[in-house]
Amino acid sequence: MAKGLKGKASSWMSKYIKLRDSIEYCKQRNIPLDSGIGQCCTCGKIVTVKLADAGHFISRGSRGASGVYFDERNCHFQCRSCNRFEQGRTLDYENFMLKKYGQEVIDELKFLDKNQSYKYKIVAIGLMYKELFLELKKEVDHLPAFFERDKNGNTKTRQPVCRIGQRGIHKCRKQKSRPGQNLSGLSLQPPNG
Numbered sequence: 001m002a003k004g005l006k007g008k009a010s011s012w013m014s015k016y017i018k019l020r021d022s023i024e025y026c027k028q029r030n031i032p033l034d035s036g037i038g039q040c041c042t043c044g045k046i047v048t049v050k051l052a053d054a055g056h057f058i059s060r061g062s063r064g065a066s067g068v069y070f071d072e073r074n075c076h077f078q079c080r081s082c083n084r085f086e087q088g089r090t091l092d093y094e095n096f097m098l099k100k101y102g103q104e105v106i107d108e109l110k111f112l113d114k115n116q117s118y119k120y121k122i123v124a125i126g127l128m129y130k131e132l133f134l135e136l137k138k139e140v141d142h143l144p145a146f147f148e149r150d151k152n153g154n155t156k157t158r159q160p161v162c163r164i165g166q167r168g169i170h171k172c173r174k175q176k177s178r179p180g181q182n183l184s185g186l187s188l189q190p191p192n193g
């Protein structure tokens with residue numbers, strides 16, 4: 001029962017985080033907000049939301065729970081490769097956190113990790129992230145379909161139709177989607193380059 005509630009909260013949080021960071025990236029680059037891409041917080045790669053996770057700086061850890069698991073400062077757009085196959089790239093993540101929030105927030109999160117519990121707040125947290133996601137969704141004209149993907153990464157609806165062209169031209173409504181197509185061939189440079 002509790003696990004189901006946590007799973008739901010986690011799923012809404014993940015959608016919200018990916019949309020939050022994708023929108024932030026698109027705003028910085030002045031590209032359409034429904035482009036459905038973002039930048040990995042640890043390796044800097046640009047990937048579609050479909051190939052991204054909401055990766056945690058402080059993970060669940062050995063206790064199986066962290067007091068900051070549902071803190072949105074503790075979670076960011078991260079490519080699956082970093083999140084799933086490189087243990088989250090802890091050192092790179094810490095550098096990212098340092099630049100984004102500063103040492104004080106890192107220390108605060110590390111303290112709260114051990115001294116705070118979301119145990120009895122899980123329903124409220126789930127509703128909060130659902131609300132945040134639905135609110136943020138209003139900023140985007142066409143929410144990329146892969147926001148609705150299930151646990152296995154399959155989209156329930158259809159393949160994403162939003163593409164960024166080679167020269168940054170948005171081709172959303174013109175181009176037909178092709179399964180398997182992604183942005184890996186494009187030379188989109190990370191910022192600060």
Ligand SMILES: [Zn+2]
Binds near residue numbers: 042043045083
């Ligand atoms: Zn990465």
